[in-house]
Amino acid sequence: MKFPDILRLALRNLREARLRAGLTTLGVIVGVSMIVSMMSFGLGLQRNAVQRFRDLDLFNEITVSGRSLVGLVSSAMGDRSGGEGREGREGRRGRRGQADENDPARKVPERMLTEAALAEIAGLPGVASVEPNIDLTTYVRANKRALLRQVGGALVPNGATRFKTYLAGRMISSPEADEAVVDESFLRSFGFERPQDAVGQTLELLAPGGADEPKAGGGEEAGKKGAGAKDEANAKDEAGRDEDDDELSFFGLPLEEASPEDDPAASALAARTFRIVGVLKTEVEGGAQGGRQFRGMMPVSSIYIPLPAARAWADRYRNSISEVAFRLARASGVLKEGETAGYAMAVVRVTDPDVLPGVQTRLHELGFNSFSIVDQLKELRTVFLILNSALGLLGGISLLVASFGIANTMIMSILERTREIGIMKAIGAEDREIKLIFFVEAGLIGLMGGVAGALAAWAIDAVANRLAYRFILQPRGVSYVDFFALPPYLWLGAILFAVAISILAALYPAARAARIDPVKALRHD
């Protein structure tokens, strides 16, 4: 007998016992819809959590650090233990540095993060972009106020999510443009009422005037610089801790409330002017306590200027500690004439979180230190795997119950159809064919129940989502969130699972049907 005939027979048998088949199918529908809706909830939670991290660039960025200038100097001076990780090139320390230090697996980086190294990293497969981290602590003047601020260098164009959303304006147009983007805290600090007010305005980075030869600066300048560096060291933590807290961030500094245009001292300052072209929406919540906030692997600044401009500025107005390190390096010959020191740190952005571990391995092979939170992603996945398994198990139990229903229905059906089975055997049905009819019947119940159950789960998800939005999210002013994820593999898998369970449930009844003795069955009335 051909399969279409078996299928037709099975369908006919189900039609003959419509009510019973329908009720049995209902059991499967309940089971499948339970599994699918519960797991779609779990998967939805997971997706939303992962998406949240992904939105913050936490899963596609690697911090890479190279050998620092001071590290070079100390090794040249025979002090291998000193210095490493104690300073950045800008004299700044980040949390990441500490994390690196605490990790015993991490060794001292062998190479410096020079431009050439960055280009090499950018060429690795899976790397979308490499953005060296430069941030300057400097006085910024805008809207007639001058405040000490962290100014970050931004790669242009930039794939990071922190440059995605603007309250007004846009991203810096090109690496060469004298343009800047600022964030909301900048608006508050510098007294702009609305984001639109800031766009089109200029901001100036201030440095000691006449500093054409910063490395060979005069005594007055050096003194100024020294003082500046000291103040900077004090102030930058404050600035980092809470950029909104303006009073703290510039207390005790003579430039406070100064009107630069009228101040004769201002003429002694060099300035570089940038036009504000965009105001970023600040989306970082609950940043680290007492530390700088991070977005992805990058510290957040309230002002960004193009990377080349930031680099030029940093090279030109090195603080005194960096200057000493630089000169020592030069003097000891570790740093050749014409060589620059390279960056303390850069962020490598990968094309996909999945390739991140591979890229990180390559970075280690190339002799850099790196850090990412991909391990945390793995942990997160494990947690959700457990959650989803638990939810799936709950749904699975109801499907198990449904499978008992299927077995029961099939056994009932055999009792009813004993004679029919005997007849089929008498006219030449093989045991295999009898079994197949029952398997197909059960499979059909599973398939119909599975499809209807998946649809029911979809409906449950939709209704639950709307209810949650209406009664939980909306009253709190939260925008619509899809709590459920219903990927094709989930509902397709559930349908297949239902079919498989149904066929398993029919194993015993089918075997029993095939064992029916035709002689007895034909006598049966």
Next chain:
Amino acid sequence: MNHSLIETREVSKHYRMGATTVVALDRVSVAVGQGEFVALLGTSGSGKSTLLNLIGGLDHPSEGEVIFDGRSLAPFTKREMARYRRHSVGMIFQNFNLITTMTAAENVELALAFGGLTGRERETRAGELLERVGLGERARHRPSELSGGEQQRVAIARALANRPRVLLADEPTGNLDSTRARELLSLLREMVAGDKLTVLLVTHDRDLAAQFADRTIQMRDGKVETMNAER
């Protein structure tokens, strides 16, 4: 009888009923030739139906063997046995044993489906068979809508569906009045004559047996009592 199509050699069948063993057949040896119409006569419990089931491949003898066309059925696997039932023998029963939820045509087509026919070919063949038993008009009726005689004719059509060489009829007229019984057996004779089919008819009606069978085998208590010669 040089060549017998069906032969039983010392066939016995025991049933265990609780502590006692019932002997349904006791060393029965019969032979039926190609194209013969043989009636198995006997009272109820004489073992004639049991013998028929053994020959029809529905049951296995406790002892002895059934030979069909020179081959013993004893070593057949379940699958080979199913094939044998499908292609070599056709059976009809006193209670017709049609599938009540199927129409006459569907009943015949079911047999054809097990025989491997599909689609149009199957429908055509089922139609022809029903036409031959005079039920062309009633093909779309369910057994409950047909008379006993009509139902048995559907059963004949189904039994002959896969062109068997033997037709085994177990009290086919038991549920019919004598007129219908005669009509049915006439039809049966007529249908097998052309194809030189061998017929084994189980009945307890001596008159019918005498009228239609080439020869009769009388059974009693699981044994062959008399085997009368050909007419």
